[in-house]
Amino acid sequence: MNFELTQEQKMIKKMTQEFAKDELLPNVVKRDIEKIWPKEQIRKMADLGLLGMMVEPEWGGNGMDTISYAIAMEEISKVDASASVIMSVNNSLVCSIFQKYGNETQKEEYLKPLAKGHKLGCFSLSEPQSGSDASNMKTYAVQDGDEYVITGTKNWVTNGISSDIIMVFCVTEKNVGHKGISCFIVEKDLKGLSMGKPEEKLGIRSSDTCELYFDQVRVPKKSLVGDLGEGFKIALSTLDGGRIGIASQALGIAQASLENSISYSKDRVQFGKPIANNQAIQFKLADMRMEIEAARLLIYKAASEKDRKINFSSSASMAKVYASEVAMRASTQCVQIHGGYGYVKESGVERLMRDAKITQIYEGTSEIQRIVIARDLLK
Numbered sequence: 001m002n003f004e005l006t007q008e009q010k011m012i013k014k015m016t017q018e019f020a021k022d023e024l025l026p027n028v029v030k031r032d033i034e035k036i037w038p039k040e041q042i043r044k045m046a047d048l049g050l051l052g053m054m055v056e057p058e059w060g061g062n063g064m065d066t067i068s069y070a071i072a073m074e075e076i077s078k079v080d081a082s083a084s085v086i087m088s089v090n091n092s093l094v095c096s097i098f099q100k101y102g103n104e105t106q107k108e109e110y111l112k113p114l115a116k117g118h119k120l121g122c123f124s125l126s127e128p129q130s131g132s133d134a135s136n137m138k139t140y141a142v143q144d145g146d147e148y149v150i151t152g153t154k155n156w157v158t159n160g161i162s163s164d165i166i167m168v169f170c171v172t173e174k175n176v177g178h179k180g181i182s183c184f185i186v187e188k189d190l191k192g193l194s195m196g197k198p199e200e201k202l203g204i205r206s207s208d209t210c211e212l213y214f215d216q217v218r219v220p221k222k223s224l225v226g227d228l229g230e231g232f233k234i235a236l237s238t239l240d241g242g243r244i245g246i247a248s249q250a251l252g253i254a255q256a257s258l259e260n261s262i263s264y265s266k267d268r269v270q271f272g273k274p275i276a277n278n279q280a281i282q283f284k285l286a287d288m289r290m291e292i293e294a295a296r297l298l299i300y301k302a303a304s305e306k307d308r309k310i311n312f313s314s315s316a317s318m319a320k321v322y323a324s325e326v327a328m329r330a331s332t333q334c335v336q337i338h339g340g341y342g343y344v345k346e347s348g349v350e351r352l353m354r355d356a357k358i359t360q361i362y363e364g365t366s367e368i369q370r371i372v373i374a375r376d377l378l379k
Contacts, residue, residue, distance in 0.1 A: 005071070012068045016075035019048060024080040029348050031082070031206040035198070037162055038083050038206055045083070046117020050076070051090045055099055059107050060115035066241075066303035070248040074296075077252025078259075081355040082206040084252065088245035089158050090114060093363075094121030096241050097167055097183070101226040101234055110165055110185060122159035123242075124168040124186075124212055125235055127152070132368050134169075135178040135232060139214060141170040148172075148184065148224070150217045156362070160210040161195055164188050168214070169231045178232035183225040192217040203354035240313045241306060242363045243320040247299045250320070250327035250359040254295065257327070257334035257352050258288045264338055281337060288330045295323040314376035321369035324359035331356040 005013070023041050031038060045051060053069045055061020069091060077084040098111035113119040130136040139152025150170055157166075166186040173180035186193065196211030226234055262285060265276035275281050298319040305312035331353040335342035342349045360366045 020079035051117040052115025055115040060112040073248035074252040078256040092242040092245040093123035119164040122163035161208040181231035183231040243316040247319040247323040250323040254330040257330040317369040317372040327356040
């Protein structure tokens with residue numbers, strides 16, 4: 001087992017570190033406070049190939065492995081978790097569906113512009129009454145000749161406002177549970193589709209999240225992804241990969257918390273010496289480092305299993321639940337180490353704590369991840 005990064009992976013790490021420092025760090029606090037969507041920064045991320053990292057080159061991507069993607073997600077998230085979740089959704093939840101389940105025509109028409117960043121996608125699964133219980137969705141699609149007519153409401157849609165293409169999951173056959181769910185491509189400009197107001201969120205405030213309303217939205221039959229009734233399988237397998245992305249986002253937040261804590265504790269002098277000289281601070285830093293290293297190894301293990309095309313569902317859940325809880329602990333300790341300075345927005349570190357919380361919730365709560373892990377143990 002080799003724990004050394006490849007030369008390509010090292011290059012990805014260096015490139016994304018420099019991009020985050022030069023392009024994302026300036027005004028990151030302002031974007032968070034004023035909820036400014038990072039339009040110019042996302043365009044530059046697209047130019048670097050960060051929006052279709054794992055997509056095969058023939059479809060406009062870079063054909064990179066999942067560990068490279070995890071490395072890039074960590075580095076972007078260290079500086080701006082809002083930018084990284086935009087990147088994660090497009091890579092993990094949208095491009096991956098087209099690459100695995102899309103036909104040649106769908107890949108040509110949608111995957112290429114998505115991978116190149118010419119268009120942006122969103123993933124529309126959750127509904128007001130069905131969050132973790134996704135199979136209880138009410139949005140439905142009825143066939144009418146050569147079209148499907150979609151009616152219903154989706155919520156918590158990341159990129160819901162800024163996206164061009166929506167992956168929407170609907171009931172196409174009633175009374176058969178998850179076997180009656182299908183996946184459709186919906187273009188944003190279709191008649192009958194409308195957006196709710198941007199959600200007022202605790203964290204990741206410069207990314208957009210909203211409800212989507214489908215009022216008899218007509219899509220052609222060719223918009224069906226995979227087979228009829230295959231949507232729930234598509235959603236779950238896609239979320240497995242998405243959890244590696246969110247785990248990497250959490251890892252970046254945790255790593256930023258540690259680095260900020262080290263820097264501040266060396267500079268902050270109390271009682272005639274840097275607070276880093278106090279064992280109480282040293283123990284906090286040591287605990288943070290141990291947990292971050294463990295989280296990184298769990299993520300790389302899940303990413304490696306995905307690339308080797310073996311079942312990685314449980315590994316992805318372990319990586320996500322652990323990394324997200326590490327991010328919450330590390331960011332909380334970071335604020336504590338900074339004291340009063342850590343509690344004000346200008347410091348930038350309180351944002352880490354606010355951003356960390358969502359990683360325990362979206363793309364499957366920590367409780368759902370534990371169910372996945374337990375089922376794998378007991379099967």
